Amino acid sequence: MHISPLPDIAAEVQDFYDRYPYPRPIDNLDRYRSQWLERQRRRADYHLFWPTRSYREDQSVLVAGCGTSQAAKHGMRWPAAQVTGIDLSATSVRRTEELKGKYKLNNLEIYQLAVERVSSLGMSFDQIVCTGVLHHLADPDAGLSALRSVLKPGGAMHLMVYAPYGRTGIYMLQEFCRRIGIHANDGEIRDLMGALSALPPGHPLESLLSQAPDFQHEAAVADALLHPQDRAYSVPQLFDFIEKGGLTFGRWVRQAPYSLDCGLVAKIPQAARMARLSLPEQYAAIELFRGTMARHSLVVYRNDSASGPQQVSFADDAWLDYVPIRMADTICVQERVPPGTTAVLINQTHTCRDVFMPIGATEKQLFDAIDGIRNIADIVERTLSSSHRTTSLTLARTFFKRLWWHDQVVFDASQQSTGV
Numbered sequence: 216m217h218i219s220p221l222p223d224i225a226a227e228v229q230d231f232y233d234r235y236p237y238p239r240p241i242d243n244l245d246r247y248r249s250q251w252l253e254r255q256r257r258r259a260d261y262h263l264f265w266p267t268r269s270y271r272e273d274q275s276v277l278v279a280g281c282g283t284s285q286a287a288k289h290g291m292r293w294p295a296a297q298v299t300g301i302d303l304s305a306t307s308v309r310r311t312e313e314l315k316g317k318y319k320l321n322n323l324e325i326y327q328l329a330v331e332r333v334s335s336l337g338m339s340f341d342q343i344v345c346t347g348v349l350h351h352l353a354d355p356d357a358g359l360s361a362l363r364s365v366l367k368p369g370g371a372m373h374l375m376v377y378a379p380y381g382r383t384g385i386y387m388l389q390e391f392c393r394r395i396g397i398h399a400n401d402g403e404i405r406d407l408m409g410a411l412s413a414l415p416p417g418h419p420l421e422s423l424l425s426q427a428p429d430f431q432h433e434a435a436v437a438d439a440l441l442h443p444q445d446r447a448y449s450v451p452q453l454f455d456f457i458e459k460g461g462l463t464f465g466r467w468v469r470q471a472p473y474s475l476d477c478g479l480v481a482k483i484p485q486a487a488r489m490a491r492l493s494l495p496e497q498y499a500a501i502e503l504f505r506g507t508m509a510r511h512s513l514v515v516y517r518n519d520s521a522s523g524p525q526q527v528s529f530a531d532d533a534w535l536d537y538v539p540i541r542m543a544d545t546i547c548v549q550e551r552v553p554p555g556t557t558a559v560l561i562n563q564t565h566t567c568r569d570v571f572m573p574i575g576a577t578e579k580q581l582f583d584a585i586d587g588i589r590n591i592a593d594i595v596e597r598t599l600s601s602s603h604r605t606t607s608l609t610l611a612r613t614f615f616k617r618l619w620w621h622d623q624v625v626f627d628a629s630q631q632s633t634g635v
């Protein structure tokens with residue numbers, strides 16, 4: 216499929232990614248494949264998007280603005296799914312085709328197509344993944360509406376867009392490049408990398424540079440500092456953006472950094488006052504307090520889905536029927552833990568160092584009983600003494616809610632039955 220003429224800015228973005236494809240092209244997905252062979256990882260991923268739907272693997276997936284490898288990865292991750300990748304850049308499409316051929320990904324189709332024109336495929340999708348793309352569009356609202364128009368009712372969308380405060384140093388360096396007329400070509404980028412290595416200590420870009428090994432590579436430097444089109448969304452701007460796009464917020468892909476109950480935010484004197492705010496207002500305040508968020512990664516649904524958004528709730532007794540599934544990349548540390556603590560639970564994908572979960576001996580028993588099969592009622596029944604039922608249920612409710620907010624578990628809430 217070939218694209219018809221695009222607005223100037225899209226043509227400029229296309230040319231940019233043809234020359235500097237991002238992420239860096241890779242030709243080996245062996246390690247990725249072996250990770251996703253684990254059924255538990257796939258179930259945890261599925262129920263993060265659809266807690267109340269029964270598990271299945273044959274969904275239709277659109278990877279919009281798929282770059283060099285993301286669509287191939289989804290094709291590999293979900294062999295029974297039909298995966299479609301689209302990207303404006305010929306280089307990205309070619310790289311994805313190469314991976315498709317190498318790994319015989321017969322469930323993957325790839326098109327050189329603009330997000331804004333996705334409806335021309337005449338298809339609709341259970342899941343849409345669009346990460347690192349909408350903030351590069353001349354009209355992100357139009358892009359999001361186009362995606363919404365091909366999302367099935369009950370479907371889920373994974374979006375990632377830039378966040379402003381953690382990118383302050385990037386925007387300063389972008390402005391630096393604009394003022395002195397630095398352009399995206401190999402020589403200028405090499406010189407720019409030289410300048411970055413001489414940045415003074417304390418520069419707002421310093422921490423991003425040290426956290427992102429990616430900055431050693433030319434395409435990453437070009438993507439961050441010389442992109443022709445780049446905007447960022449604060450939490451309130453993001454909520455406006457998704458509402459205008461006919462969508463509704465589901466959850467953050469990693470929610471602990473936004474939670475009032477996790478990490479250092481839980482301990483500040485204003486925490487109780489913040490708890491009286493609505494959740495979006497809490498998220499907005501926490502983004503300002505943390506100050507380092509460079510992107511927002513979230514799950515959204517159509518705002519007209521008959522079943523409503525897929526919600527996890529501890530308000531009534533439904534939580535007792537939830538089956539907790541451990542999230543991938545979580546670890547339980549038992550050595551050198553703080554006094555009075557049995558273990559510390561960590562999600563290794565968190566970049567905020569303060570977000571970890573200390574647990575006591577009884578909580579550790581509940582944690583150890585999580586096998587991805589038993590529901591919470593069953594876990595409580597087997598683990599806690601039945602003589603103090605109300606106390607046990609209160610403890611369990613608090614504990615599983617904390618586990619969920621700390622990104623230790625997702626819930627399969629598709630089998631609501633009796634409770635205890």
Ligand SMILES: C[S@@+](CC[C@H](N)C(=O)[O-])C[C@H]1O[C@@H](n2cnc3c(N)ncnc32)[C@H](O)[C@@H]1O
Pocket residue numbers: 225228229232237238279280281282283285301302303304307328329330331345346347348351352438
């Ligand atoms: C930063 S990369 C992100 C790639 C991938 N989504 C990921 O997260 O690894 C942005 C990609 O979006 C593509 N892109 C930018 N504007 C687009 C548009 N209007 N339609 C389709 N793709 C677009 C670029 O060609 C590039 O491959």
